[in-house]
Every structure is written in structure tokens, then in C-alpha cells.
Amino acid sequence: MPCAQCNKRGDGVFCTLPENTLSHLDASKSAHQYETGQTLFHQGNDAYGLYYIQAGKIKIYETDNEGNQQIIKISGEGDMVGYDALLSNTPHPNTAEVIEASKVCFIPKSTFLQLISEHAPTHFKITQQIARELSEAQHRLTQMAHKNVRERFAEVLLRLGEKHGLKTAQGTIIQLHLSRQTLAEFIGSSQESVIRLVTEFKRDELITEDEHFIILINMPGLIKTSGA
Amino acid sequence: MPCAQCNKRGDGVFCTLPENTLSHLDASKSAHQYETGQTLFHQGNDAYGLYYIQAGKIKIYETDNEGNQQIIKISGEGDMVGYDALLSNTPHPNTAEVIEASKVCFIPKSTFLQLISEHAPTHFKITQQIARELSEAQHRLTQMAHKNVRERFAEVLLRLGEKHGLKTAQGTIIQLHLSRQTLAEFIGSSQESVIRLVTEFKRDELITEDEHFIILINMPGLIKTSGA
DNA sequence: CGCTATTTTGACCACGTTCAACCGCTGTGG
């Protein structure tokens, strides 16, 4: 599929590219289909290019030297993946694992770097995005340091609801299959604690579950529980 | 002082600017002296420009809604402050407080944005720096989530040693006056816990103190204690 | 020299992790 059509989707970083740049992008990019469990790259790998998600879900996580996994984020349609390593010119600081069959475009490093050096508005949009992500990461650090597990869990549910939620009459359905273990890796906690919190949140009618999908049914309650 | 001379110091982001841009910078910038306790900006303030530290130390911290302060970093000579808000076009997500008498240059937002839009190499250097900072923030998140207070404290001492340390025969002197409370705000802990850790680390001959300056005297031991 | 802020120490307690056992479901092989 030519970029000219494809780029209308997504977060718009590449929206303002002129035609000739777009065709150059077309020529050097490649698309690939990934299945659940595959990885785009591993922590420590060199960065060879930028990944752009056309469809699917990708989990970005960091592993510490004791093997604990900390989920940074879950990216979806229209998100870019791997740009941090490209830009800082370091190995990937984290791993990108496909958690739902995905179609992903790959843009080689040289093409990407040339693109941003020649097209300032696109470069600026990317800078903006990283700056926003930096603020968010620092905010999460503050949360992690000072909030207890219950508050962090409520917070994560709200964040997932915003990015991956489908609003229905019933509530906001988080459209991700997440095991208790995975949820625990989000908030830096244990599987067992997450289980007890889910039970509690259901009892307090903040959430329900339907076929492994968590549904947020009381946003104000969750916001209050998150301590915001 | 003209930028042409001044910029030779610092981290080199503005190194490669051509003469005419540099003189424009000269014309619109202003320098100011700040005393301990003053702030450059408060969390929630709009961003009016970029701050460039010529001398001194500035503490960047985020305050949560319960009043807990989480220190993001301590910036010193040659560091830029406040660029995240400028670039993401949001209010400052944190507060910049002077902790040691400082001389700071101020570059208005419009000048800065024009500068990076016209001079791609400088823009790219800034993007690189933010990307690196993003990686670091995400790494700290992982640390905060999975390491205990002792490990985090050792880690913070090492990080401070790298950025603000003076290597002597005696060891690495951290050239900052930091109260126990401030150290606690770094690692997301309590004053009392830090006190007990300092006592312990001294007993184990990892550190000593001289006039409120912490001196790292056993780097390998600290690295081991940090769990790396 | 008194007043305040910071540091220190001790005691207590709660949150949340860890360990262990158990349930329910699914897939696999005898």
C-alpha cells in the first residue's frame, strides 16, 4: 500500500510530507505481518529503523537484571515504535513484543534520518511527541514513587481506557487481552495483588469483566481511587 | 557576555550555530542572577522560554496532589532547563528551584523555536538529548518499580557522582548540599529511611561525609549494592 | 544564648510480597 493513502491514518506525524518525499518513503519502506509473541526488536539490539504500526498491538517493556519486566506502554494503530533508539543513537533500551497480530511498516534508519533532516515540520512533530512522552514518563515516576498499588492500578486502567478503550453504553471496554501478570508488570506489582484488586474493584462496581476484557463502568470512582 | 564566547562552555548544543544566528541569540537573550530558594518556574506555569545555566545548581521536581515532591534531576552548568514544556507546547510539568546561587540565561520561546526551525543540526542535537532523557526516565521507572530503597539509594549516589562528582584521591565528592529529606525525594522514600541507609553505608565503608558533602569511597561496592 | 530546623533513634504497624495449595479450563496422549 502506498504511503500516500496509508498515512492518512495514524497520529499525523507524516501528514505534511510533500509528494516527492512520500514517494521516496514508499520506495524504501517495507511492510511485514507479525504474529502474537514475535518481537520487533530486543533490548540491547542496535536500531536499524523505525516501525510504524498499521494494525495490531505491540507491548514495549524493559527487563531489569533480575528478570523483572516493566511495561513502558502498549502501542497500537498509527503509533511509531523504536524512534527513541534511532534518535539517541543508542541500542534499543527496551523490547517490542507483538501481543496481537500486527501489520507493521519498517522505515530504514537512513531514510528516516534523511527525512527529518530535510523536513523540519515533521522533525518538529516528532520532537514534540518525544517531549510529551518524556513528561509522561517523569509523571509516572512520581506516581510509582509515591502512590500505593491500588492507586497505581486505578491509574493504569484509566490510561489504558484512554488509549485502547471503546466507549459503550455499558462503559469503556479496554480492547486488550491482558493477563493478571501483565497488568502487574504495568504497575510494578505482583500477580496476586492485581487479582485481589480486580476482585475489590468489581465488588465496588468500578469495573467488570467480559471475556477477559476489562470494562470501566465508573470513571469518577476510578479517578477518585487513583488519588487524582 | 556575548554567546559567541559563552557557548563554548556547556554541552555543545549551540556549538555549531553560524555567526549571524548567534548574534540574533545575543540580541534577544537576557541573563539573570538567582539566589538559593528562588524558582525559574513553577509546575503548571506556561513556558515563556528556555533557561540555560551558566553557573549554579537547579533542582527540577514534580509535586503530586498530596504534596510529595519527586526530584527529576539536578541540573548544573551548561544544562538547558524547561525545553520539555517549550517543545511539547504544554505548561511546565515540574518546578525548577535554585539550590545554589546561579547565573542563568533566558532565551525567549519565539527565538528558540525560530532557531530550531532554521537550524536543523541544533534541532537534532536537542531531539537527541530528549530521546536520551526519555530512555533514562523509563529506566528509572523500572528501577523505582522493582528495586528496594537500599538499591535505589546506591543507584542515586552513583548517578549524582557521575554528574556532580569531583574525583579525588579520597573518593568521588558529590558537590551538592543535600538534606536527608532531599535525598529521600530523589528515591521516593522517607527521611528516616535515608538516615538509616547513610548510617549503614558509612558502617560498610561505601561512603563518608565531610561538611554535608557525601563522598563515594567504594564504587564497586556501591554498584553491587545498587543491584547492577 | 534561646529558638528553630534538621538529624537521629526507637517502636510500631500496615501494605504488599512471597510461598503454598487449590481450582478450573484446555489440550494431549494412552
Place this chain on the structure above:
DNA sequence: CCACAGCGGTTGAACGTGGTCAAAATAGCG
């Protein structure tokens, strides 16, 4: 067709880290 293994989820109990509270010691400072 049933037995059994394997996996995710659930529950209970025990323990430990580290936060909180209170009070004393020390250091700064006008």
C-alpha cells in the same frame, strides 16, 4: 474416552520492608 499435565487464576497465611509517629539530640542562626 478418560487421565493427566500445564497454565492462568484464586485464596490463605506468614513474613519483611519500609513508612509513620513520637521524642530526643544536634546543629544552625539571629
